Amino acid sequence: xxxxxxxxxxxxxxxxxxxxxxxxxxxxxxxxxxxxxxxxxxxxxxxxxxxxxxxxxxxxxxxxxxxxxxxxxxxxxxxxxxxxxxxxxxxxxxxxxxxxxxxxxxxxxxxxxxxxxxxxxxxxxxxxxxxxxxxxxxxxxxxxxxxxxxxxxxxxxxxxxxxxxxxxxxxxxxxxxxxxxxxxxxxxxxxxxxxxxxxxxxxxxxxxxxxxxxxxxxxxxxxxxxxxxxxxxxxxxxx
Amino acid sequence: xxxxxxxxxxxxxxxxxxxxxxxxxxxxxxxxxxxxxxxxxxxxxxxxxxxxxxxxxxxxxxxxxxxxxxxxxxxxxxxxxxxxxxxxxxxxxxxxxxxxxxxxxxxxxxxxxxxxxxxxxxxxxxxxxxxxxxxxxxxxxxxxxxxxxxxxxxxxxxxxxxxxxxxxxxxxxxxxxxxxxxxxxxxxxxxxxxxxxxxxxxxxxxxxxxxxxxxxxxxxxxxxxxxxxxxxxxxxxxxxxxxx
Numbered sequence: 001x002x003x004x005x006x007x008x009x010x011x012x013x014x015x016x017x018x019x020x021x022x023x024x025x026x027x028x029x030x031x032x033x034x035x036x037x038x039x040x041x042x043x044x045x046x047x048x049x050x051x052x053x054x055x056x057x058x059x060x061x062x063x064x065x066x067x068x069x070x071x072x073x074x075x076x077x078x079x080x081x082x083x084x085x086x087x088x089x090x091x092x093x094x095x096x097x098x099x100x101x102x103x104x105x106x107x108x109x110x111x112x113x114x115x116x117x118x119x120x121x122x123x124x125x126x127x128x129x130x131x132x133x134x135x136x137x138x139x140x141x142x143x144x145x146x147x148x149x150x151x152x153x154x155x156x157x158x159x160x161x162x163x164x165x166x167x168x169x170x171x172x173x174x175x176x177x178x179x180x181x182x183x184x185x186x187x188x189x190x191x192x193x194x195x196x197x198x199x200x201x202x203x204x205x206x207x208x209x210x211x212x213x214x215x216x217x218x219x220x221x222x223x224x225x226x227x228x229x230x231x232x233x234x235x236x237x238x239x
Numbered sequence: 240x241x242x243x244x245x246x247x248x249x250x251x252x253x254x255x256x257x258x259x260x261x262x263x264x265x266x267x268x269x270x271x272x273x274x275x276x277x278x279x280x281x282x283x284x285x286x287x288x289x290x291x292x293x294x295x296x297x298x299x300x301x302x303x304x305x306x307x308x309x310x311x312x313x314x315x316x317x318x319x320x321x322x323x324x325x326x327x328x329x330x331x332x333x334x335x336x337x338x339x340x341x342x343x344x345x346x347x348x349x350x351x352x353x354x355x356x357x358x359x360x361x362x363x364x365x366x367x368x369x370x371x372x373x374x375x376x377x378x379x380x381x382x383x384x385x386x387x388x389x390x391x392x393x394x395x396x397x398x399x400x401x402x403x404x405x406x407x408x409x410x411x412x413x414x415x416x417x418x419x420x421x422x423x424x425x426x427x428x429x430x431x432x433x434x435x436x437x438x439x440x441x442x443x444x445x446x447x448x449x450x451x452x453x454x455x456x457x458x459x460x461x462x463x464x465x466x467x468x469x470x471x472x473x474x475x476x477x478x479x480x481x482x483x
Contacts, residue, residue: 090328103247
């Protein structure tokens with residue numbers, strides 16, 4: 001039987017007295033991969049932040065694996081399950097890549113004996129080994145984004161929430177990251193990705209969620225083998 | 240976790256050029272003040288050839304009073320940098336997305352600023368300790384003064400952390416923490432002009448308990464007062480950081 005991971009019912013979110021999401025209903029099965037699309041300001045980032053417990057919903061129900069962020073003990077357990085990469089990399093510019101990742105690993109309470117191995121693995125996956133001792137302010141925007149992705153995968157999370165993960169990435173790194181995501185899919189990791197990258201990232205997802213005026217529409221598409229134009233037409237003509 | 244956060248903050252602060260610039264400026268100012276206090280002491284001709292009578296009271300007491308006052312006005316900058324600036328730079332997300340409580344975040348950051356404070360107190364204590372080369376010190380008054388300065392500044396840092404946790408604008412945060420710190424000092428000044436309420440107003444001031452310490456009196460009431468201020472503002476800070 002398929003296990004329901006996310007259960008969202010009639011969820012609304014107000015930010016600064018502005019209604020961002022309204023009466024949203026959504027169910028996500030464990031191991032599914034979802035691409036969230038929509039225009040700028042449509043509420044993609046807010047939805048991801050709500051799913052990670054970073055923004056409180058104004059009303060409605062959000063349960064992840066039967067737990068809720070409203071309960072402080074469960075909230076801590078949930079944060080252990082989720083790896084989140086924000087659209088703006090939350091990096092300390094004076095820090096080096098390695099020490100930043102070590103600090104994040106400590107925050108994520110990775111066991112001390114695994115800490116170095118996990119950091120090294122993340123550096124390797126995101127091709128950051130060569131710049132591991134460089135201060136973050138010396139890195140290019142694309143490399144900083146890879147550091148951001150490295151911190152998200154650091155704790156080997158069961159749910160990976162990525163907000164515009166390929167921003168600033170060159171095609172080669174974009175492709176290799178998509179390959180890594182496919183490996184994660186094989187491990188039954190749930191992927192929730194807000195992206196406009198229709199060539200590499202969106203096609204690996206099971207379906208898309210299109211956000212328009214605060215509401216969500218599920219678009220089941222066979223995403224693979226479509227041209228960018230076909231995908232765009234299907235996303236934005238679907239109502 | 241608190242230790243990890245504190246050590247990380249400490250490392251970031253020590254890697255920042257601004258920190259070293261501020262420390263250099265502080266030491267230069269403290270050097271000028273120390274020199275000025277010594278010249279006043281020598282002018283008063285209190286010095287005796289073998290024992291320097293009253294040297295702790297005449298030099299070390301005002302030295303730590305000046306130090307406390309200078310740090311008091313640096314508090315907004317330090318605490319804003321450690322909490323509000325993290326929100327502005329969006330690096331607070333690292334903490335918020337991690338499975339740690341907001342209390343750990345606040346206490347970790349508070350521990351970091353306390354470590355910085357201890358290092359600063361130790362480094363500025365070299366000048367007063369240099370008096371040992373030519374005279375002797377009243378160790379009771381000396382250590383009580385250091386303890387008083389630490390407790391008062393630690394309480395002020397807690398006030399700063401508490402307020403900073405609510406702020407999303409660096410300038411506004413600096414200004415409000417400065418006003419809050421100033422209002423604690425102004426309470427004592429206002430107490431002079433009030434009749435029956437003077438005692439109550441004075442007991443809320445930050446500086447009057449420090450005066451006891453600087454004169455060598457370790458008062459448990461003053462220790463509790465600074466402890467309570469720290470606890471209240473750190474709790475407020477935890478609540479402020481919990482707001483999403």
